[in-house]
Amino acid sequence: MAESNAAALRVLVVEDDPVTAEAHAAYVERVDGFHTAGVAHTGHEAIRMLRDTREGRAESFDLILLDVNLPDTTGIELCRSLRAVGIEIDVIAVTAVRDAAVVRSAVSLGIVQYLIKPFGFAAFAEKLTAYRDYHARVATAVVTDQQEVDASFAALRTTSTADLPKGLTRETLDRVRAAVRAAPAGATSATELAAALDLSRVTARRYLEHLADTGVVERASRYGAPGRPEVEYRPR
Amino acid sequence: MAESNAAALRVLVVEDDPVTAEAHAAYVERVDGFHTAGVAHTGHEAIRMLRDTREGRAESFDLILLDVNLPDTTGIELCRSLRAVGIEIDVIAVTAVRDAAVVRSAVSLGIVQYLIKPFGFAAFAEKLTAYRDYHARVATAVVTDQQEVDASFAALRTTSTADLPKGLTRETLDRVRAAVRAAPAGATSATELAAALDLSRVTARRYLEHLADTGVVERASRYGAPGRPEVEYRPR
DNA sequence: CGCGTTGTGTTCATACTGTTCGCGGCACGC
DNA sequence: GCGTGCCGCGAACAGTATGAACACAACGCG
Numbered sequence: 001m002a003e004s005n006a007a008a009l010r011v012l013v014v015e016d017d018p019v020t021a022e023a024h025a026a027y028v029e030r031v032d033g034f035h036t037a038g039v040a041h042t043g044h045e046a047i048r049m050l051r052d053t054r055e056g057r058a059e060s061f062d063l064i065l066l067d068v069n070l071p072d073t074t075g076i077e078l079c080r081s082l083r084a085v086g087i088e089i090d091v092i093a094v095t096a097v098r099d100a101a102v103v104r105s106a107v108s109l110g111i112v113q114y115l116i117k118p119f120g121f122a123a124f125a126e127k128l129t130a131y132r133d134y135h136a137r138v139a140t141a142v143v144t145d146q147q148e149v150d151a152s153f154a155a156l157r158t159t160s161t162a163d164l165p166k167g168l169t170r171e172t173l174d175r176v177r178a179a180v181r182a183a184p185a186g187a188t189s190a191t192e193l194a195a196a197l198d199l200s201r202v203t204a205r206r207y208l209e210h211l212a213d214t215g216v217v218e219r220a221s222r223y224g225a226p227g228r229p230e231v232e233y234r235p236r
Numbered sequence: 237m238a239e240s241n242a243a244a245l246r247v248l249v250v251e252d253d254p255v256t257a258e259a260h261a262a263y264v265e266r267v268d269g270f271h272t273a274g275v276a277h278t279g280h281e282a283i284r285m286l287r288d289t290r291e292g293r294a295e296s297f298d299l300i301l302l303d304v305n306l307p308d309t310t311g312i313e314l315c316r317s318l319r320a321v322g323i324e325i326d327v328i329a330v331t332a333v334r335d336a337a338v339v340r341s342a343v344s345l346g347i348v349q350y351l352i353k354p355f356g357f358a359a360f361a362e363k364l365t366a367y368r369d370y371h372a373r374v375a376t377a378v379v380t381d382q383q384e385v386d387a388s389f390a391a392l393r394t395t396s397t398a399d400l401p402k403g404l405t406r407e408t409l410d411r412v413r414a415a416v417r418a419a420p421a422g423a424t425s426a427t428e429l430a431a432a433l434d435l436s437r438v439t440a441r442r443y444l445e446h447l448a449d450t451g452v453v454e455r456a457s458r459y460g461a462p463g464r465p466e467v468e469y470r471p472r
Numbered sequence: 473c474g475c476g477t478t479g480t481g482t483t484c485a486t487a488c489t490g491t492t493c494g495c496g497g498c499a500c501g502c
Numbered sequence: 503g504c505g506t507g508c509c510g511c512g513a514a515c516a517g518t519a520t521g522a523a524c525a526c527a528a529c530g531c532g
Binding site for chain 2: 509510511512513517518519520521522
């Protein structure tokens with residue numbers, strides 16, 4: 001794909017852990033239309049690379065894949081510094097932090113996507129392709145009307161295309177996940193979940209089993225009562 | 237509406253033309269959950285008000301309705317100044333400029349919506365309510381997972397209901413919307429809607445699906461009977 | 473050690489979903 | 503007036519998410 005590489009978007013990976021950085025860089029290469037153009041392991045290094053870029057001393061970047069937790073600063077702080085000096089490069093935030101306040105800050109600093117670690121390649125590719133669509137739109141359009149702007153914004157909206165195994169729906173899966181997380185005792189059996197969600201036990205079991213397979217919940221047994229022991233599912 | 241005003245989002249209108257500023261302020265008041273908390277006519281004035289706010293000398297704001305063309309600066313420049321000093325207030329850009337580069341800049345500076353002048357109240361209200369949905373989500377959620385984040389972003393990035401994809405008619409869409417809103421149980425399935433409007437199920441589904449994509453209605457599943465569950469659409 | 477009891481794991485009928493493709497009507501060009 | 507192309511709509515067809523029914527497995531108890 002020489003031609004798609006020629007127009008490929010250049011990505012700067014910013015991530016302190018070398019192994020993770022390498023993994024992210026490899027992920028980037030796997031997504032069509034993207035190319036890892038640099039890796040930085042600290043905030044300072046990232047800033048320096050971007051400054052060099054600006055002054056024509058180095059290749060430039062289209063997008064930063066930015067870890068929020070860095071040894072010398074935070075991604076949020078780094079992003080603020082960039083904006084302050086007028087660098088308008090787009091940013092995808094990558095973080096293990098599950099804090100709504102960080103999300104708010106990130107949005108206000110103009111990050112285009114927000115990825116929560118750990119993530120698989122599917123989730124990663126989804127965010128990048130969404131960004132590519134957005135980029136293509138604003139790059140080509142010279143004059144814009146409200147519809148064009150709306151369409152560009154909509155391109156950044158990801159529709160959670162994470163493919164489910166046959167027989168499962170996203171709708172139901174969401175409900176099941178929510179119910180498991182909100183379980184009073186911290187653990188739920190298939191029978192209990194069925195009652196709570198007004199589903200059949202068979203269906204409840206199907207989804208719980210899927211969540212167990214994908215590592216979202218843990219399986220355990222609950223003894224004590226007469227009869228066969230119950231299998232309980234507990235989030236982790 | 238005392239109670240809704242108490243929780244209403246406080247908006248700062250920044251617009252040089254006094255007549256337009258007044259019009260925007262009035263628009264804000266008309267949208268449920270919003271309140272015009274201040275008006276500034278220049279960039280300096282806006283900055284001063286926000287600084288006063290920060291130092292506790294004045295009421296604070298949740299959102300700026302920011303005109304891009306100001307007598308003493310541009311909205312983009314103003315926004316950059318805010319970010320530089322760490323003010324994370326959300327911004328809706330309002331402009332007559334139809335330039336993709338400005339849109340890009342605006343996005344990178346974290347503007348949450350982008351409105352092109354001239355606009356009617358419907359377009360205006362759509363953007364504000366979308367922001368309100370986003371705000372409600374990130375304000376309440378303490379812990380977030382990827383899906384929660386995606387949903388929040390999706391709220392900000394709704395496509396306009398005005399533009400129709402190929403295969404849909406304005407007239408039919410209006411009929412469908414009206415029917416969904418007037419649903420007796422509050423929720424309608426594609427089959428029910430088809431019967432009510434004397435359309436085929438296929439067509440009913442096409443329109444409902446469009447409304448779901450644009451965030452006008454919500455999708456849910458209706459279980460209970462044996463057989464595949466029904467998908468029901470519910471206005472929100 | 474058999475037996476009741478309780479929940480598990482599976483199979484299969486079922487009704488709704490999602491998609492494909494052809495029809496019919498409308499507007500435009502010749 | 504008459505093709506001709508386009509486009510929104512619906513009949514028909516697989517596909518599939520669910521629950522009823524059923525056979526079995528694990529435990530307590532006599």
